[in-house]
Amino acid sequence: MIEENPQLKKILDLAGNALETANRKRRQHQAETGYGELVGITTGNDVSQILPQELGRLSDSRQKLSFYRDFLEGQLFQNDLQAPEEKGKGPMVICLDCSGSMKERVSRDLWSKALIVALVKLANEQDRVVSVVRFESVCFEPIEIHPKEDIDQLIRLLVTSPTNGGTEFQAPLERAREIIEQDADYSEADIVFITDGIAPLSSVFLKEYSDSLEKMKTNFFLLEIEPEWGWSNALKDLASQAWVIDVEGNFDELGAVFTAC
Known part of the structure; x- marks a missing residue:
């Protein structure tokens, strides 16, 4: 597949670079926090x-x-x-924006998929269960990745993932919440939301969702891929932490992402 698909090779190369930076940041973080x-x-x-x-x-x-x-x-x-207690080290529900705006720039699409592969690889190494919720104007069935399982299926789905539709944030947010509330394996899971940030959310929904995150003891991590100015202010109101990934790929920022998630 890699030989026949240059885009997949680029995705995996970016994911490898992200994990290398992540491991360096994690070692630095462990050294700074001490043994315990x-x-x-x-x-x-x-x-x-x-x-x-x-x-x-x-x-x-x-x-x-x-x-x-x-x-x-x-x-x-x-x-x-x-060891000191660390937040954000349990199960993960990753929401991946597959809308047309993510496809308009090849770098957005490559980075979003590379981050997915890197996060799943890291979670598998740490025996953490992961669900990936792909969305555009509609929300697709989650892809569940169990610890230590092969990620070939995930890579294949990323290569052929849907797109070119519009963007709807509320549906994937609700789906992520349902997974955490209804599946015991995802108790106190964290949500990682990857998008370029184009979609409205009502203030009423934001308040209700923020309250439910607190009740579920869930962190909300926002990864913005080359966002346009001001597009994702609503999501930032939910975020425990947020990062912006630029076209060149800010590897220091990526290290911080993987230390938190």
Whole structure:
């Protein structure tokens, strides 16, 4: 498929670059937040957390071999650290804009699909379930991707995804909410909304939807692909965090996206 479809190759190249940046940002984030809070003593073989008295056994020829044995068996005494709680690390419902305006610029279409592939790949690595809701003027049946499953089906659907229709935000937002409310696997899932930002939403709906996000303990992440000025103000009112992806692809911003999502 890649050999026969240059567009798919470009999508996967962009997704690979996005994941590379994401991994670098995640490592930086982990270094900045530290290992976590000390909650006690446990056993293991994490060299960075082994207690000093255990390391002292290495200087005693009578205890050196037993130290290595305990190391291999994970029986050395070490600090028990509890990692800081992170938001946005549960299931995901990704809403993907497939409207005509997304197709007008090839870069919008490429970036939106590359982000989908990268997010699904990251979620699979972390054993997180994902649903992808494609929409234009109508909302299509969600594509459910379970942890560790092959993403070939997703890539095929992205290559042949519908488009050229108008844009309707309320239907995909409601569909995403239904998935979270009705499927136990998506309890407290986060919504990732990818669009160029062209569609109105009423103030009444925005208030009601914002209240439901709070009730469901759901973050709303907005990814704007080359948006026109002022188009997505309504969605920004819902967003926990929002990012703009420009035509060149802002990889530093992408790193922040994957740290949050």
